[in-house]
Amino acid sequence: MATQEILNSLGQFSKFDAELFEKHSARRKLNKNEVLLNEGEVCKSFYFILSGSFSQFQTHDIDEVIIDLHLQNEWMFNQQSLTEQTPSSTTIKAFSKSEIIELSLNSFHCLCSKSQSFLQFGKILNQSLKRVFLFDNSLKPNEKYSYINKAKPELTKVFPIKMIASYLKIAPETLSRVRASY
Incomplete structure (x- = not known):
């Protein structure tokens, strides 16, 4: 999925906005079972899943209690940790070999200061x-x-x-x- 398509799934974004997004985001590849966010860490990024799948879970004794399951072409993050900048109550782990786009909270704030279009990201906070x-x-x-x-x-x-x-x-x-x- 191209950057413009990813952004347009959230609203109206110009070519300039897409170029800004590409400059301020990073692509990452993860192997199966690789952890993206550990329980207790503060979530500092939004992630868009280009390929693969993820589970978000809490650990109780030795069991993983699934909180959410994430698939290709969706945004993923720990909402409470990201918005409140508090320790995450969940772990986010790759269920399969995956590729993501990571947009840090700092980069997001920078994007919003350069283009009001990025305020449309509020939609993903409602997922x-x-x-x-x-x-x-x-x-x-x-x-x-x-x-x-x-x-x-x-x-x-x-x-x-x-x-x-x-x-x-x-x-x-x-x-x-x-x-x-x-």
């Missing part, structure tokens, strides 16, 4: 509303699965049942039954 809908609406397991299939259809093709079940806060056996009747 956690999908998670809020999923967990604040007392959805039944089949409704949760149906919702993620509509919101992120590739999710069920990329991640294993155990991770999806953890993300949906249901038992893997329940998810297996839901998938069988789907």
Whole structure:
């Protein structure tokens, strides 16, 4: 995906804006299981996934409790840590070999000072509303699965049942039954 396409998915950006973005962002490649953000670190960047997939999780004893699953062509970050500049309560780790574009918070502020167009990035700060809908609406397991299939259809093709079940806060056996009747 070209820089102009990435930016235009958020709103109206000029060629000049795209050039500024390219100058102030960095491309990175990550291997499977490489950690992008550790629990306890402050999130200082927005990440756009060019290829690959990521999980965002909290560690409880030895278990990873999935908070979010991220796919190609989406923005990813720990919202609370980024916006409040507090330690992250989650870890973000590459689930597969991946390539990302990283835009640091400092670079973002610099971009906003050079072009008001970058204020449109506020839209990506609202993406956690999908998670809020999923967990604040007392959805039944089949409704949760149906919702993620509509919101992120590739999710069920990329991640294993155990991770999806953890993300949906249901038992893997329940998810297996839901998938069988789907």
